[in-house]
Amino acid sequence: MSDTPTQTADATGAAPPKTGIIVTVLAFAGIVVSLMQTLVIPIVPELPKLLNAPASDTAWAVTATLLAAAVATPIAGRLGDMYGKRRMLLTSLVMVTAGSFIVALSDSLTPMIIGRLLQGLSAGVIPLGLSIMRDELPAEKLGSATALMSASLGIGAALGLPLAAFIADNFDWHILFWASGVLGAICLATVLLLVPESKVRTGGRFDFVGSVGLAAGLVCMLLAISKGGDWGWGSGTTLGLFAGAVIVLVTWGFFQLRVDAPLIDLRTTAKPQVLFTNLAGLAFGFSLFALQLIVPQIMQLPKQTGYGLGQDLLAVGLVLAPQGLVVMIAAPLSSKLSQARGPKFTLMVGALVVAAGYALNIFMMSEVWQLVVVSCIVGAGVGFAYGALPMLIMSSVPVSETASANAVNTLLRSIGSSLASAICGVIVSTMTINFGGHDLPSENSFKVIMAIGCGAALLALFLASFLPRQRAGVVGHGAPAEAVTEAAH
Structure with a gap:
């Protein structure tokens, strides 16, 4: 067979696991894997001393994870479609668990980079989890489940910083990675025991x-x-x-x-709904990460600058932590809105909310509570948008390409975050003030970044406006795209 999906009945006749258990296990796995984004941030300044290596080399502890995640995400998605999504999910969780324990046992640069590389290879967990949900959940449960799974990327990133900062401030830094290794092992065990293997397969050879x-x-x-x-x-x-x-x-x-069986079907990716959803995902990835880059700097700059708040890293984490909770709360609301008005409408609402958050941030950055409010507003918008993105993708692609299509969307969100890091880095390094003999980011540099973050959200809104018109509904059990999308592609 070529690319025709196959599905066989359960010969054992055993009752499938409850959908709530499947959703909980998969969402928890997504949150654990996304924690790896912020896990190392509290100790980055200390890594040269901890590992006895120059800062230019220890920076690879972050870069290696980024590169590995980018490479692994689309490949894991395609392999999941071909050979089993649960199988690739377990493989990804083995990677994050092994990588965590390698770093936990290390005191030098090389094992640190190897471990962080393995952690990055687990990035396919979220698109694989989304695809398992599409195959296993009834239609009425799919919307809220996929919204939560997609939002786990933002939830883990927001919750990871305060947890990591607390551990780094009070315990040996190795505890960070022992803890992540234990969480990875728990995910591995629960997926193995509670998540069924999808019987939907794609034929063909791996590209x-x-x-x-x-x-x-x-x-x-x-x-x-x-x-x-x-x-x-x-x-x-x-x-x-x-x-x-x-x-x-x-x-x-x-x-x-x-080629007959490409890694990524570019013809499918070029369909208007898939193309504009992916471009909007890129813009949202930028918007989410820009805030996480500038809030820590504003919080930690000296009060004597006139705009810094003079807080420590733990306080930074506590300011950003509510964002993760708001994302979690917004995910089911996103599903309800999509069922009522369609995921296109939900995505546009999310873009407007994020844009409003950044616009407020330009004028509200002088108090800790103001940054909490802004981060929560942006978190709500991200929750709505991240809940809508996978529904737009899954309503437009065959069931046999679900994992690889979701993987591309996840990859573009990550690329958006990387662009945010690079652009914000250029701005804060060029727009500076001299303070105590040191160049520090100026207040205007943060306002420029906020304006760009607002612009990125408005760009996502503009891109979403090109999506084909939809009616309310969700896609479940491999329902064809035509069940939701009325426009021809």
């Missing part, structure tokens, strides 16, 4: 050449984005990597259009 090409292109692009500030944006290395990324990815695209 090894396409996976190598995509990996090479993404590594070149993200390495240039993440390290360009250190190497110089006009340096030969940075420009060479950007040029290499363009050449490799364009060549890869031509190749994908000519």
Whole structure:
């Protein structure tokens, strides 16, 4: 068989696990994996001393995870569609667990980077979880479940910082990774025991050449984005990597259009609903991460600057933690709104809320409570949007491509976050004031970033307006796209 999905009946006749258990286990796994984004942040300044290595080398503890996640996400999605989503989910959880324990046992740079690399390889958990939900849950449960699973990316990132800061401030730094290893092992055990293997499969061969090409292109692009500030944006290395990324990815695209079983079906990706949903995901990834970059800096700058709040990292985490809770609360509300008005409407509402949060942030940044309010507003918008994104994707692609399509959307959100990091880094390093003999980010630099974050959300709103008109409803058990989308593609 080629790309026709197959589904066989359960020969044992055993009752399937309750849907609530499946949703809880998968969402918890998504939150644990997304925690890895912020797990290392509290100890980054201390890594050169802890690992006895220069700062330029210890920065790879962050970069390695970013690159591995970008490469693993689309590949895990495709392999899940072909060989079993639960199987690839378990493989991803083995990676995060093993990587955590390797770092927990390390005191030098090399095992730290290896462990963080393995943690990054677990990034496919969220798109795989979304795809299992589509295959296993009844239609009436799918909307709220996928909203929560998609939002787990924002929930874990927001909750991870205060937890990591508390542990780093009060215990040995290795405890961070012992804890993440234990959480990974719990996820592994619960998925193994409680989550069924989807019987939906895609035929064909795995596109090894396409996976190598995509990996090479993404590594070149993200390495240039993440390290360009250190190497110089006009340096030969940075420009060479950007040029290499363009050449490799364009060549890869031509190749994908000519193979029978591509890693990513670009023709499906080019459909208006999929294309504009992915572009909106890129913009939302930027908006979410921009706030998480500027709030810690505003909080920790000295009060004597006139705009810094002079707080420690734990206080930063406590300011951002409510955002994760708001994202969690907004996810089921997102599902209800999508059922009533359609996911396109929900996505546009989310974009407006995020834009409003950043606009308020331009004028509300002088008190801790103001940053809490703004982060919660942005969190609500992200919760609505992240709940709508997978529904838009799943209503537009065949069941046999669910995991790989969701993986592409997740990848673009991550690329948006990487762009936010690079652009914010340039702004705060160029718009500075001299304070005590040191150059510090100016107040205007933060306001510029807030304005850009607002603009990114408005861009997402603009892109969402091009989505085909939809009626209310959800897609479950592999329902065709036509069940939800009225417009022709």
